[in-house]
Amino acid sequence: MEFTLLWAALTGVAGLWIGTRLWTESRDESPAESIFDSLLLAAGVGLVGGRVVAMLAQGLNPITNIGDLLIVRGGVSTVAATVFAVGALFLTSGRQMKVLDLAAPAVLLGLAGWHLGCLWRGACLGTASDLPWAWAEAGSSITRHPVEIYAAIGLALGAIVVSRLPPRIGLRSGTAFALASGIRLATEPFRLSVTGGPVWWYAAGVVLGLAWLVVAGVSNRHPT
Amino acid sequence: MKRLILVLALALSACSSPALVGQDLPDLPPITGQELDVMLQRSGNPSVVNVWASWCGPCRAEAPLLTAALAEYGDRVDFIGIDVQDSQADAKNFIASFELDFTHYFDRDRSVPEFYGGFGTPMTFFFDRTGTLVDTHLGVIDERSLALGIDEIVSR
Numbered sequence: 001m002e003f004t005l006l007w008a009a010l011t012g013v014a015g016l017w018i019g020t021r022l023w024t025e026s027r028d029e030s031p032a033e034s035i036f037d038s039l040l041l042a043a044g045v046g047l048v049g050g051r052v053v054a055m056l057a058q059g060l061n062p063i064t065n066i067g068d069l070l071i072v073r074g075g076v077s078t079v080a081a082t083v084f085a086v087g088a089l090f091l092t093s094g095r096q097m098k099v100l101d102l103a104a105p106a107v108l109l110g111l112a113g114w115h116l117g118c119l120w121r122g123a124c125l126g127t128a129s130d131l132p133w134a135w136a137e138a139g140s141s142i143t144r145h146p147v148e149i150y151a152a153i154g155l156a157l158g159a160i161v162v163s164r165l166p167p168r169i170g171l172r173s174g175t176a177f178a179l180a181s182g183i184r185l186a187t188e189p190f191r192l193s194v195t196g197g198p199v200w201w202y203a204a205g206v207v208l209g210l211a212w213l214v215v216a217g218v219s220n221r222h223p224t
Numbered sequence: 225m226k227r228l229i230l231v232l233a234l235a236l237s238a239c240s241s242p243a244l245v246g247q248d249l250p251d252l253p254p255i256t257g258q259e260l261d262v263m264l265q266r267s268g269n270p271s272v273v274n275v276w277a278s279w280c281g282p283c284r285a286e287a288p289l290l291t292a293a294l295a296e297y298g299d300r301v302d303f304i305g306i307d308v309q310d311s312q313a314d315a316k317n318f319i320a321s322f323e324l325d326f327t328h329y330f331d332r333d334r335s336v337p338e339f340y341g342g343f344g345t346p347m348t349f350f351f352d353r354t355g356t357l358v359d360t361h362l363g364v365i366d367e368r369s370l371a372l373g374i375d376e377i378v379s380r
Contacts, residue, residue, distance in 0.1 A: 059288065067281055068281055071281065073363070074282070128379065192372050193368070194296055194374075195296075
């Protein structure tokens with residue numbers, strides 16, 4: 001892993017840490033420390049799972065090329081990483097939805113930190129733009145959308161919104177999932193891409209988050 | 225759980241590395257940094273020059289992205305591979321394995337990277353249509369950086 005990527009990852013971890021401190025400390029049943037540990041583990045599982053799936057998709061055998069797992073810059077499948085991370089968090093939390101709800105705003109802030117890490121990676125820019133806040137690469141005259149900053153701001157605002165939602169089972173986690181997918185979907189047109197980006201997966205993520213909210217709403221109305 | 229792990233391991237093993245299929249390809253022509261520079265100035269097209277080697281793990285990791293980029297931008301940008309410190313046989317197998325269907329040159333002595341500056345393998349150079357070096361990316365290139373580099377040289 002290159003150091004710039006490591007700095008971006010650390011910015012994401014800082015976001016997670018701040019989020020857990022801000023929004024879970026007051027709840028005795030799940031202390032911030034244990035949630036932060038679970039989130040770190042989930043992020044690690046997501047990263048490895050996403051990298052393995054990306055390697056398989058690229059035709060690289062993860063067993064015979066085990067060292068390539070560390071070449072994160074070679075690609076990580078966003079969808080697989082999300083599935084692995086959410087699954088790991090759910091399992092390590094004792095399959096309790098309320099832990100996912102407690103962690104939800106911190107996850108959004110962590111994702112915001114990861115996107116903000118583009119500043120260390122030199123990878124904030126997207127499509128060309130003449131807007132006053134657009135900026136150019138060093139040595140270039142073409143100003144561009146700072147698309148990763150857009151995503152970071154959207155996710156940070158989303159974290160604040162989610163933290164203020166009432167503590168009903170599934171409400172915060174479902175909203176966070178829909179918001180995270182929606183913000184990626186909304187910023188995708190400003191990104192430059194070789195393969196087109198997983199736009200349909202982001203749209204599916206929004207639908208899944210909304211479905212999650214509907215199911216949670218029904219469960220809250222008819223508690224078992 | 226053990227059964228699941230066993231099944232997964234077997235499934236992954238089945239995705240074995242591609243067979244050695246490159247021996248039918250012609251030998252890669254040799255090139256020096258100076259010769260490449262003249263060629264780029266005369267080409268009239270923006271160019272992406274990727275420095276790679278068959279023994280380089282990170283090159284393996286970025287190869288599928290280059291194949292995808294060729295499919296997407298091949299009509300607007302020239303892609304050129306520079307194989308360094310390698311053998312012809314290994315180089316040809318690498319090209320065939322990853323279907324890197326663009327022009328490659330053989331540079332045993334690393335003349336090209338030394339001419340343009342930069343260290344390590346892989347690295348990627350972006351040239352505009354006049355052959356001027358616009359950007360250099362050291363190490364594995366990710367999708368965003370590759371797309372940005374290409375957009376810069378195409379837009380100039």
